[in-house]
Amino acid sequence: MKYPEILLFIPQKQPFVMVDELLNADGPDTQTVFTVSAENVFIVNGRFTEGGLMENMAQTAAAGLGYHNSIKNGAISKGFIGSVKNFEVFDLPRIAEKLITDVRIVEKVLNATIISGVVRSNGNLVAQCEMNVYIDQ
Amino acid sequence: MLKNSLFAITTIARQEMVIEAVVTINADDEIFEGHFPGHPVLPGACMLQIIKEVLQEALGEQLILKKASSIKFLMQVDPTIINSLKININYKKIDASVEIIAAIMAGESACLKLKAIFVKLT
Numbered sequence: 298m299k300y301p302e303i304l305l306f307i308p309q310k311q312p313f314v315m316v317d318e319l320l321n322a323d324g325p326d327t328q329t330v331f332t333v334s335a336e337n338v339f340i341v342n343g344r345f346t347e348g349g350l351m352e353n354m355a356q357t358a359a360a361g362l363g364y365h366n367s368i369k370n371g372a373i374s375k376g377f378i379g380s381v382k383n384f385e386v387f388d389l390p391r392i393a394e395k396l397i398t399d400v401r402i403v404e405k406v407l408n409a410t411i412i413s414g415v416v417r418s419n420g421n422l423v424a425q426c427e428m429n430v431y432i433d434q
Numbered sequence: 435m436l437k438n439s440l441f442a443i444t445t446i447a448r449q450e451m452v453i454e455a456v457v458t459i460n461a462d463d464e465i466f467e468g469h470f471p472g473h474p475v476l477p478g479a480c481m482l483q484i485i486k487e488v489l490q491e492a493l494g495e496q497l498i499l500k501k502a503s504s505i506k507f508l509m510q511v512d513p514t515i516i517n518s519l520k521i522n523i524n525y526k527k528i529d530a531s532v533e534i535i536a537a538i539m540a541g542e543s544a545c546l547k548l549k550a551i552f553v554k555l556t
Binding site for chain 2: 383
């Protein structure tokens with residue numbers, strides 16, 4: 298299935314958009330793709346840094362939540378990262394690398410959503426974490 | 435990237451096991467055009483980069499985050515209201531890695547608390 302433009306489902310705008318396309322938003326699972334560009338604000342010495350990887354997982358989660366909310370009530374809610382646990386970084390991607398990011402909702406408690414996220418490039422693990430995202434209702 | 439554009443280090447001091455720095459946030463940085471339009475908030479992901487860049491500057495090494503066991507975002511920072519932040523880092527060098535416990539403070543309030551291990555970037 299082809300999903301609508303991802304910018305419809307996240308509150309961030311350029312130059313702070315760290316996802317390109319929504320590939321899947323099925324139930325608790327969301328998948329996005331993102332190609333690292335030379336102009337990206339998180340590039341240092343040609344490498345996409347840790348903050349960018351964390352933001353990529355957070356925006357993937359936001360896109361999935363935003364997609365489901367927009368179907369339910371037509372509104373996009375702003376999400377904020379409350380906390381991150383066990384954020385592991387295995388590599389800093391280089392320019393033109395294509396990142397595939399999978400996020401799964403682990404638990405929802407009131408307006409907090411606990412997610413686990415994994416970023417891969419060419420099938421190799423790049424980063425992973427657990428994240429607590431708060432949604433402004 | 436972030437340093438000299440999003441933020442500048444005003445003061446930095448390194449002692450044995452402790453690094454203290456003050457950074458100034460540039461509210462006119464392009465990042466705030468997208469995060470969020472008409473409602474500037476310093477992104478949590480950028481706070482993480484600020485800590486890393488202060489740590490690199492103090493130690494004179496290029497590092498990569500290996501693992502952050504805990505990062506807590508405790509307060510949102512609107513750069514048009516708060517433009518000076520204090521960075522406190524307790525660090526311990528063990529072989530090729532640096533273990534840190536760090537906080538970003540706005541006045542007396544903590545905006546971020548972090549526990550992490552960095553290693554040299556190869």
